[in-house]
C-alpha cells in the first residue's frame with residue numbers, strides 16, 4: 092500500500108498547507124474528483140480499471156444485464172402511466188461505463204417498441220474519462236443524437252422541462268460526505284490535516300450551520316465515539332433533479348437505509364468504506380487516487396428533500412423485491428439451469444447480498460397515485476421513510 096498518486100497527494104497537501112485543515116468532505120471531493128488527478132477523473136486510468144472484475148469494484152450491470160432489462164420494463168409502465176409523451180426521456184446520472192444504458196436501450200428496442208419509438212436517453216457524467224468509456228460501450232447508439240445524448244450537468248437542463256424518468260444506480264454513494272463523531276464536547280466533524288508528510292484526521296467543530304441544522308433533523312442520540320456520515324450533496328442533487336422534472340419519476344438505486352436504520356445507535360462506525368482491487372478497508376489516506384470511497388445512502392433524507400421540491404414518494408423497497416415485482420422469475424426461466432448467466436443473475440437477488448443491500452427509492456410528480464410493478468413487494472419496510480422530526 093502507498094500514499095497514492097503523487098500529484099494528487101501534492102495537490103491536496105498544498106491546499107491543506109495553504110488553508111489549514113479541510114473538512115473530510117473537501118478531502119473526498121479532491122480524492123475522487125480533482126479535475127486532473129482524482130480517482131474518477133484521470134484519463135490515464137482506463138474505466139475498466141475502476142469498475143468491473145479487473146477494477147476496484149463492480150456494479151449490478153457488470154454482473155448481469157437483468158437489472159437493465161427490468162428497468163426497461165418498469166420504464167415502459169411509467170411511459171404508459173404518463174400517456175406516452177413524446178419524447179419519454181430517461182436521464183441517467185452517473186452512468187459509469189454506460190452498461191446500464193446499453194441494457195435498457197437494447198431491451199426497449201427488442202421488447203418494448205412502443206416505448207422505444209419515442210424514447211430519448213440523456214446521460215449526465217461528471218468525469219470526462221468515464222464519458223469516454225460510455226462512448227465506447229454505447230457506440231451503436233451514437234449516430235442518433237435525438238435518441239441518445241450527453242449533457243454536462245443538471246444545470247444545463249431547464250427547470251420543469253423533463254417528462255419521463257430520472258435514473259441513477261450507485262451515484263449517490265459516491266458523493267463526498269461529511270464525517271461526524273460524538274465527543275465529550277458534543278457533535279464534531281472530522282477534518283483532514285497534513286503533518287510530517289502525511290494526512291491525518293482531526294476533530295473540529297462542524298464546518299457549517301447547514302450541517303448542524305441537518306443533524307438536528309435526524310435521530311442522533313449517540314454514545315461518545317459514535318461515527319457516522321452526512322451526505323449534503325445528495326440533498327442538493329435531489330433538489331436539482333426534482334426541479335428539472337415536469338412530470339414523471341425519479342428512481343434511485345443504491346446501497347443504503349432509512350435514517351432510522353442508518354443512524355441507529357448500534358451502527359457505531361458509520362458506513363464509510365474504501366475499495367481497491369475488490370478489497371475493502373476504512374483508511375482514506377492509503378492509495379489516494381487509486382481507490383474508490385463510498386458511504387451508504389440515507390434514503391429518508393433523500394425522500395424528504397424530494398418532497399420539499401414537490402415530489403411524492405411512490406415507494407421504497409429492496410433490489411430483490413423490485414426485480415421480483417417486475418417478473419424476474421420469468422426472465423430467469425429463459426436462462427439454462429446451472430449456466431454462468433443464471434448464477435450471475437441470481438447474485439443480484441441474493442437475500443444476504445446485493446438483493447437486500449441495494450434499495451430502490453421511487454418518487455413521482457404530476458402522476459396520480461401510480462401503482463408500479465417494481466414496488467409490488469415492499470417486504471419488511473413500514474412506511475417509514477419520513478423518520479425525520481421537524482428541525
Ligand SMILES: C[S@@+](CC[C@H](N)C(=O)[O-])C[C@H]1O[C@@H](n2cnc3c(N)ncnc32)[C@H](O)[C@@H]1O
Nearest residue numbers: 131150185186187215216217218221260261265
Ligand atoms: C460508482 S460509479 C456508478 C456507475 C454506474 N452507475 C453503474 O451502475 O455501473 C459513480 C459514477 O458517478 C459519476 N459521478 C459522480 N458524481 C457525479 C455527478 N455529480 N454528476 C454526474 N456523474 C457523477 C462518477 O464519475 C462515476 O462514473
